[in-house]
Amino acid sequence: MSTPLAAQPVLRLQNLTRVHGSGATEVHALRGIDLDVHPGELVAVMGPSGSGKSTLLTIAGGLDTPTSGQVVVEGTDITTAGVKELAALRRRSVGYVFQDYNLIPALTAAENVSLPRELDGMSARKARVEALAALEEMGLGHLADRFPDEMSGGQQQRVAIARALVGDRRLVLADEPTGALDSETGESVLALLRARCDAGAAGVLVTHEPRFAAWADRVVFLRDGAIVDQTVRSEADSLLTGRVAEA
């Protein structure tokens, strides 16, 4: 579908299929998925369990390989990239946010966020400066030296988003990021993800919660491994009436 956003997508999935097993036990987890995600765009993927949402996300992030089709991240096809190239791309271009935060418990918030940068060869000092800036953007500057178990779930998830987007990374893949959070905290995490996308990141959000999916620009419905429908939010200034236009 056409979108008014910048030409080059950050993520492009082309005719993606994933088959688990073979013969009688063959399962088609994904059947011919096409999806582009542009800078500034947050796409939500909704579907019942078993519809292929998480498979889509793990393949988009290079954590699993498709049976056929292409995964292009920032112009590079990761399905044909070498092991080293893939590792570097995952480190530099893609950030993950999981339901259970996946922060390293022995590291502080700042250390968790700077870790991917240090692994990428950046000096510890420079990485810390970047990490502090990223945490500051999340409103977490004051928690930089806390350990994960000294933070609430919502704070940990915000650290995870900071880690996902530290440095030049523009693609954040979030798998049920609000799953372990109460409704209001979940919403603030979504608002933050939305804000990062408004600032230029590209996001893919897998969720079964319509209220969280509603923060996305586009909601894609997955059924049995195929995209069956999608919806785009209005760009009109006033939706209900003139009230917002006058604000």
Next chain:
Amino acid sequence: MSIRHGLLALLEHGPRYGSQLRTEFESRTGSTWPLNVGQVYTTLGRLERDGLVAQNGEDGAGHALYAITDAGRTELRTWFERPVDRTSPARDELAIKLAMAVGAPGVDIREVIQSQRRHTVKAMQDYTRLKAQALTALEGTGSRERDDIAWLLVLEQLIFQTEAEARWLDHCESRLIRLSATAPPPTAAAHAPASERGPGNTGARPGPGAGTGGGGVGAGSGVAPGGRAEGRAR
């Protein structure tokens, strides 16, 4: 009725004239339920008839002002204290549509569900965008304007309402899949008029009866067009 009480609530802040009430009502609810001036004056007329408001002179520009009476204040208190009645649900077109779609010839109920889901989720996206703007306005300016807060509450009600609908649609879909998966194989009886299906299926409740017909629930799901049908093997 809510316009009546809405006007009483606004008049409790002091005497007002008709179009002023209309503006304030809409500003409090984000014009979600637009009023026309005619409605406002008709309602004021009835409130006056019932002794809940009284005419109260004119303002400088010659607008007839209305003021709340003591009886009006009592009525307003009672309104705030009494829960809104949910025991006699309003007619819901979507529920009626799905009820009618069960086993309707030539209707794929899953298509009906999906097209509604698309519409409902899109409405949620739009409301959520308005809400994000409203939140930014409230947080950015530190404003605690009564109208801004009221508008946020109304918007969130719309979001929760559409969310409930989207969840219910998801539930309907999986319910239908489960029922059609466990249904006995369709027989000729499945296509017979309901009256011939036996005494067990003539009850007033549509829910359980839908499954027993076998063909009733499965009618739509077997003929899903395009990519929808092939995935049903699991």
